[in-house]
Amino acid sequence: MPEPDxxxxxxxxxxxDDVHWAFGGGFDDxxxxxxxxxxxxxxxxxxxxxxxxxGDDALIAAQxxxxxxxxxPDLEEDVALANIALDLxxxxxxxLARAAAADAAVVPELPDDSPVPAEDxxxxxxxxxxxxxxxxxxxxxxxxxxxxxxxxxxxxWRLALFERLRASRDAVLAAxxxxxxxxxxxxxxxxxxxxxxxxxxxxxxxxxxxxxxxxLLPLWPELFRAHPVELAVAAAGAGVDPAAVAGxxxxxxxxxxxxxxxxxxxxxxxxxxxxxAGRDGLHTEALSRLLAEMQVVARAHPEGRW
Amino acid sequence: xxxRVRRHPPDSAAAVERARAxxxxxxxxxxxxxxxxxxxxxxxxxxxxxxxxxxxxxPTYTGCPATAAMRDDVRYRLQGAGFDRVEVRISLDPAWSxxxxxxxxxxxxxxxxxxxxxPAPGRDEPVPLRLGPPTRTVxxxxxxxxxxxLVSEFAATPCTALYRCxxxxxxxxxxxxx
Numbered sequence: 001m002p003e004p005d006x007x008x009x010x011x012x013x014x015x016x017d018d019v020h021w022a023f024g025g026g027f028d029d030x031x032x033x034x035x036x037x038x039x040x041x042x043x044x045x046x047x048x049x050x051x052x053x054x055g056d057d058a059l060i061a062a063q064x065x066x067x068x069x070x071x072x073p074d075l076e077e078d079v080a081l082a083n084i085a086l087d088l089x090x091x092x093x094x095x096l097a098r099a100a101a102a103d104a105a106v107v108p109e110l111p112d113d114s115p116v117p118a119e120d121x122x123x124x125x126x127x128x129x130x131x132x133x134x135x136x137x138x139x140x141x142x143x144x145x146x147x148x149x150x151x152x153x154x155x156x157w158r159l160a161l162f163e164r165l166r167a168s169r170d171a172v173l174a175a176x177x178x179x180x181x182x183x184x185x186x187x188x189x190x191x192x193x194x195x196x197x198x199x200x201x202x203x204x205x206x207x208x209x210x211x212x213x214x215x216l217l218p219l220w221p222e223l224f225r226a227h228p229v230e231l232a233v234a235a236a237g238a239g240v241d242p243a244a245v246a247g248x249x250x251x252x253x254x255x256x257x258x259x260x261x262x263x264x265x266x267x268x269x270x271x272x273x274x275x276x277a278g279r280d281g282l283h284t285e286a287l288s289r290l291l292a293e294m295q296v297v298a299r300a301h302p303e304g305r306w
Numbered sequence: 307x308x309x310r311v312r313r314h315p316p317d318s319a320a321a322v323e324r325a326r327a328x329x330x331x332x333x334x335x336x337x338x339x340x341x342x343x344x345x346x347x348x349x350x351x352x353x354x355x356x357x358x359x360x361x362x363x364x365p366t367y368t369g370c371p372a373t374a375a376m377r378d379d380v381r382y383r384l385q386g387a388g389f390d391r392v393e394v395r396i397s398l399d400p401a402w403s404x405x406x407x408x409x410x411x412x413x414x415x416x417x418x419x420x421x422x423x424x425p426a427p428g429r430d431e432p433v434p435l436r437l438g439p440p441t442r443t444v445x446x447x448x449x450x451x452x453x454x455x456l457v458s459e460f461a462a463t464p465c466t467a468l469y470r471c472x473x474x475x476x477x478x479x480x481x482x483x484x
Binding site for chain 1: 360362365367368369370371377393394395396397398399400401402426427431432433435436437457458459460461462464468482484
């Protein structure tokens with residue numbers, strides 16, 4: 001008798017384990033079997049907080065991109081934004097799981113019998129002030145020009161970071177960066193092409209693109225402002241000082257702006273409280289609203305099983 | 307059905323080979339014409355002293371939900387084949403690349419109307435910005451014509467781009483180089 005095809009029955013695969021938490025997959029721990037030893041000379045607490053920073057950037061960006069589902073200008077772009085969201089969500093899962101494996105103290109506490117895996121506790125059970133993402137990824141979506149601009153800025157910066165992070169002394173971070181940088185290259189090219197198309201399209205598309213730049217460029221300098229944790233992990237050879245990739249990221253932006261025939265606007269200075277920003281847990285109120293939607297079901301059923 | 311209940315001593319090379327054959331034959335849920343062997347994601351199969359079959363796989367796209375399904379399927383199929391204890395481990399390094407898709411896998415893709423990937427991009431630093439259309443050459447997997455146009459770099463799955471043939475006008479998927 002031939003083996004039954006597990007895809008014939010949507011529930012068959014679920015019977016392998018006894019229980020699953022309703023909103024996550026302890027059964028598919030993204031780091032199952034991966035050696036998560038913290039390399040010598042790297043502070044575990046710093047490494048965990050560094051992974052939260054990079055993981056939160058990806059998680060919040062993925063959530064904003066997912067909000068585009070069914071709302072993009074056409075089906076192809078809808079699918080593209082969802083695919084990019086999925087890539088970033090995958091990076092977020094690995095990075096949050098790596099943070100938890102490096103230092104369990106970063107993971108929110110839940111009752112002992114809670115089935116919620118660590119990466120999900122980090123995503124769904126932290127308050128806005130505990131998130132360490134840069135503010136660029138949290139501001140509301142706006143129109144398609146805003147989406148293109150934000151993705152261009154995010155992917156340009158993150159790809160430059162990940163290219164260097166491939167040499168991290170932390171094997172998990174190095175592997176995440178090696179895979180992630182190839183994904184990010186697709187994201188950056190996608191955003192760069194649309195940037196040129198919108199800039200060279202109609203008067204209206206160009207007007208919207210310039211308005212998007214005006215709104216988002218003030219958030220660009222924050223990406224290169226190093227937090228003490230980033231500096232400490234970089235000094236230990238496991239992370240990257242974001243200031244070190246500024247030149248490369250600026251060159252890429254200039255190339256896109258040149259192709260688009262857009263003068264780089266002088267960005268407005270955005271207020272930061274005593275130079276504290278997203279990396280310090282200081283966010284815009286938009287993050288609270290985003291989290292309220294993203295976390296509400298998980299928080300309502302912290303012990304939900306299926 | 308005795309096959310189902312037979313138990314193997316952990317040191318049996320035949321048992322390892324049988325476990326490997328089962329794991330290799332599991333298919334990608336999104337691209338079911340490809341087995342894990344075709345896809346090149348199966349890194350290792352071994353049997354530990356306590357008779358646990360340890361299967362190591364490399365994830366494809368970081369966020370691809372198919373990876374989780376493959377892991378469940380590997381365990382389900384091995385348990386169905388009489389291996390009670392199964393552990394699926396992840397290997398992140400070296401990162402999976404479409405270069406690992408076997409020649410047989412490429413033929414299976416083409417036979418199913420999906421254009422197989424070209425060589426993966428090199429590791430240039432910094433990664434060159436590509437503002438023009440992708441430079442890859444894609445032939446129509448249905449009619450073989452070399453004149454095709456890109457519809458979108460992001461298609462129904464994370465690993466594919468959407469193309470259209472300028473000759474037969476059929477749309478088709480191309481597995482993106484990664």
